[in-house]
Amino acid sequence: MMAKKVLHSLTLNGEEVEVASVAGATLLETLREDLRVLSSKRGCNQGVCGACTVLLDGKPVRACLTLTARCEGHAVQTMEGMNGDHVMATLQRHMVESGGVQCGFCTGGVLISARELLESDPSPSRETVKTALSGNICRCTGYRTIVDAVCGAAEELSQ
Amino acid sequence: MTEVFNPETVEEAVALLAQHGEAMPLSGGATLIAMRNAALVEPSHLISLDRIPDLRGISRDDGGGIRIGAMTRHFETAACVELTGSLQVLRRAAGMIANRVVRNMGTMGGSVANADPAADYLPALSCCDAVLEIAGPDGRRTLSIHDYIEDWYETALEEGEIITAITLPAPVEVSSTYRKIARVSGDYATASCAMALDPDGQGLRVAIGACGPGPLRDRAGEKALRGKLDDPSAVSEFTSRLVALADPVDDVRGSAEYRLRLIPRLVTSVLSELTTQKEMA
Numbered sequence: 463m464m465a466k467k468v469l470h471s472l473t474l475n476g477e478e479v480e481v482a483s484v485a486g487a488t489l490l491e492t493l494r495e496d497l498r499v500l501s502s503k504r505g506c507n508q509g510v511c512g513a514c515t516v517l518l519d520g521k522p523v524r525a526c527l528t529l530t531a532r533c534e535g536h537a538v539q540t541m542e543g544m545n546g547d548h549v550m551a552t553l554q555r556h557m558v559e560s561g562g563v564q565c566g567f568c569t570g571g572v573l574i575s576a577r578e579l580l581e582s583d584p585s586p587s588r589e590t591v592k593t594a595l596s597g598n599i600c601r602c603t604g605y606r607t608i609v610d611a612v613c614g615a616a617e618e619l620s621q
Numbered sequence: 622m623t624e625v626f627n628p629e630t631v632e633e634a635v636a637l638l639a640q641h642g643e644a645m646p647l648s649g650g651a652t653l654i655a656m657r658n659a660a661l662v663e664p665s666h667l668i669s670l671d672r673i674p675d676l677r678g679i680s681r682d683d684g685g686g687i688r689i690g691a692m693t694r695h696f697e698t699a700a701c702v703e704l705t706g707s708l709q710v711l712r713r714a715a716g717m718i719a720n721r722v723v724r725n726m727g728t729m730g731g732s733v734a735n736a737d738p739a740a741d742y743l744p745a746l747s748c749c750d751a752v753l754e755i756a757g758p759d760g761r762r763t764l765s766i767h768d769y770i771e772d773w774y775e776t777a778l779e780e781g782e783i784i785t786a787i788t789l790p791a792p793v794e795v796s797s798t799y800r801k802i803a804r805v806s807g808d809y810a811t812a813s814c815a816m817a818l819d820p821d822g823q824g825l826r827v828a829i830g831a832c833g834p835g836p837l838r839d840r841a842g843e844k845a846l847r848g849k850l851d852d853p854s855a856v857s858e859f860t861s862r863l864v865a866l867a868d869p870v871d872d873v874r875g876s877a878e879y880r881l882r883l884i885p886r887l888v889t890s891v892l893s894e895l896t897t898q899k900e901m902a
Contacts, residue, residue, distance in 0.1 A: 465622045466622055466624075468625075484622055485622050485623060485624050485625065486622055486623025486624065486625055486667065488654065488658070507655075507658045507659075508655045508658060508659065509651055509654075509655050509723060509726075512720075512722065515722055521696075521725045522721070522722045522725060523722060523725055523726050524651075524722060524723070524726065526654070526655075526658065527650045527651055527654040527655055527658075527726060528650060528654070528726070529625055529647070529650065529654065529667070529669070531625040531627060531669065532650070532669060532671055534627070575721065575722060578721065578722075579721070592806075593720075593806050594720075594721055596720050596805070596806040596807045597719065597720030597721065597722050597723060597807060
């Protein structure tokens with residue numbers, strides 16, 4: 463049986479898009495399978511690993527737990543739409559320089575969570591960074607280099 | 622495949638739930654969509670409560686009581702400056718749920734409806750003597766949080782009913798707090814403790830989480846403890862009663878025996894934190 467599809471209109475990275483997704487699809491499915499926007503990763507599909515994190519109306523959410531129907535008329539932003547964001551660019555450079563990127567699967571989600579942290583707390587302690595990133599699982603780095611990167615970016619941005 | 626509806630009023634949502642027998646109400650999705658992704662639930666229809674303005678926001682009534690719309694997200698509750706004194710416990714609990722991203726999604730109504738015994742709101746709401754506002758096919762009703770949990774994951778919500786708001790008595794100037802023992806930051810509780818002192822500082826209200834099907838309150842014990850908060854043997858007698866009333870299970874977060882050992886330590890330690898705060902104030 464063909465699965466019933468539904469048309470959704472939303473703003474993706476600043477552009478109005480109309481996309482047909484299977485009824486009840488998650489935003490993650492719509493992004494990856496229907497729009498081929500691939501920065502949001504499917505890790506656990508349970509909201510635990512953080513690899514699918516995107517911005518919905520400017521706030522980080524799990525794309526795997528968000529229905530596309532919920533995004534109708536709302537603004538979704540993925541890593542693809544963050545070029546030109548100064549805070550993000552600074553975080554990215556520090557991640558590369560500190561060795562916070564290895565396989566890269568978790569990196570987008572980590573960066574989006576870190577960016578939200580720096581918006582609310584521009585000079586976080588290492589403990590605060592660890593807690594803020596507790597919803598982003600990385601199986602490569604052991605986290606120290608990621609925390610280094612976020613603290614380094616925070617220091618540079620507050621100068 | 623799941624058909625999704627986006628009603629804009631409570632009445633419309635309740636009618637849709639009645640119309641589609643297999644339908645489930647959807648709030649923040651943090652638990653329900655995860656369960657659907659794992660094929661633990663396969664609802665034919667999801668009735669999203671996200672576009673119902675009546676379910677949103679935190680407001681104060683004329684008597685100072687606070688009403689939290691069921692779709693209020695954890696980050697909003699965690700940042701709510703109205704939740705002071707005796708209601709600080711709820712604000713603290715909200716800020717300890719999962720992690721920042723999940724707190725942007727999950728809602729109080731959804732968490733209460735899901736009734737996970739290890740989740741953070743139920744003990745905090747029990748400690749605040751909260752009341753639930755409920756809407757269903759037979760109209761609207763209110764229910765005390767103390768009458769809400771019937772068994773493990775079983776609540777007094779009837780078929781087709783949704784929680785529309787959680788109401789709290791006006792905050793009073795006393796110390797209150799929430800503490801949880803968890804394996805890692807953001808995990809569900811192995812055991813948790815929500816506590817508020819009485820306005821005269823002579824007694825307390827305490828609810829234990831994750832040690833039974835619902836939050837554990839011992840109001841008779843609280844009464845007996847009044848005036849004796851600085852008497853270690855009275856406190857110890859009180860915590861022994863809580864241990865006797867608790868009904869924990871063994872799970873990945875800890876054995877039942879371990880949880881029973883945590884209860885007296887949690888209560889004693891949180892009580893000492895609150896009474897020290899009071900002396901410093």
